[in-house]
Amino acid sequence: AQTVTQSQPEMSVQEAETVTLSCTYDTSESDYYLFWYKQPPSRQMILVIRQEAYKQQNATENRFSVNFQKAAKSFSLKISDSQLGDAAMYFCAYRRQGAQKLVFGQGTRLTINP
Amino acid sequence: DVKVTQSSRYLVKRTGEKVFLECVQDMDHENMFWYRQDPGLGLRLIYFSYDVKMKEKGDIPEGYSVSREKKERFSLILESASTNQTSMYLCASSPPAGLDRWRDIQYFGAGTRLSVL
Numbered sequence: 055a056q057t058v059t060q061s062q063p064e065m066s067v068q069e070a071e072t073v074t075l076s077c078t079y080d081t082s083e084s085d086y087y088l089f090w091y092k093q094p095p096s097r098q099m100i101l102v103i104r105q106e107a108y109k110q111q112n113a114t115e116n117r118f119s120v121n122f123q124k125a126a127k128s129f130s131l132k133i134s135d136s137q138l139g140d141a142a143m144y145f146c147a148y149r150r151q152g153a154q155k156l157v158f159g160q161g162t163r164l165t166i167n168p
Numbered sequence: 169d170v171k172v173t174q175s176s177r178y179l180v181k182r183t184g185e186k187v188f189l190e191c192v193q194d195m196d197h198e199n200m201f202w203y204r205q206d207p208g209l210g211l212r213l214i215y216f217s218y219d220v221k222m223k224e225k226g227d228i229p230e231g232y233s234v235s236r237e238k239k240e241r242f243s244l245i246l247e248s249a250s251t252n253q254t255s256m257y258l259c260a261s262s263p264p265a266g267l268d269r270w271r272d273i274q275y276f277g278a279g280t281r282l283s284v285l
Contacts, residue, residue: 058210098172154216154218154262155213155226156213156274158211158212160210
């Protein structure tokens with residue numbers, strides 16, 4: 055069974071600085087998708103960024119980028135120029151190609167210090 | 169915008185009560201999901217449905233059942249609520265995986281925080 059591990063229950067960063075959230079996963083599949091979801095306090099979870107495993111290029115969405123290391127089964131999220139609105143729980147998730155279900159990590163609570 | 173609406177943000181129930189959590193989506197998505205979110209455990213899948221009247225057990229289905237009589241609505245049922253079912257419950261919907269890679273993500277409701285006393 056696939057598993058996703060986020061080893062940092064909590065992280066904090068100063069506003070305007072850069073922070074990296076870690077995620078590792080375990081799978082024997084070669085085709086899959088990886089996601090980072092953000093859950094702000096008392097608000098809906100939204101997709102931040104996604105990565106297709108067959109793509110070598112790391113995905114980027116404005117201030118958010120990933121470092122996808124397929125051989126190491128690592129998928130970290132980098133947030134540049136952190137803003138107060140980035141404070142949230144962040145979940146890493148995995149989906150096998152063709153599967154409907156996501157497998158989530160434990161989550162990392164990110165605090166932004168002004 | 170996709171909208172996934174959960175009927176209650178907060179619920180307080182007594183042990184042994186039958187509890188219904190309702191979820192409605194407005195994007196004509198085939199897939200709907202119920203998750204349970206607990207600190208340190210992340211999101212765990214309870215059940216999902218890939219079509220009307222179709223369902224599949226997730227990782228933690230014990231103590232729960234589901235109903236999907238209409239495409240837009242997916243209900244989670246706690247037949248006899250217990251204190252260990254106190255948790256945050258999240259509903260999500262998505263189109264079928266692989267159909268359109270740009271739409272191929274799950275959309276979440278705001279969650280229902282259930283307390284069973």
